[in-house]
Amino acid sequence: MGRLRGFAVGAVLSVVPASLSAQQTGDTQQGLAFARQACAACHAVERGQPSSPNAQAPPFGAIANTRGMTGMALYAFLRTSHPTMPNLILEADEIANVAAYILSLKGGQ
Secondary structure, rough: HHHHHHHHHHHHHHHHHHHHHHHHHHHHHHHHHHHHHHHHOOOOOOOOOOHHHHHHEOOOHHHHHOOOOOOOHHHHHHHHOOOOOOOOOOOHHHHHHHHHHHHOOOOOO
């Protein structure tokens, strides 16, 4: 019984990284379009945009260049409500697209 349980846990864990990776892929152009529509009122979403309309909202370039920023970190953040942000309910593909766009800004402002 113990071996079977260990095998089952191992099998499940071997699938988890693949499903997490799938959530990290997205379309950067669709992510930019969504960001322009839903995020630009508060955040600087364009490459090279110097500051956000709302001084409390970090520019997407700064988010992208945060040490350790990954698609999974963005996915987790965007799936969680935050008191300083509107409570947006995003579909998984919308999150993947926005995360892909944000990460495309890495290395530049």
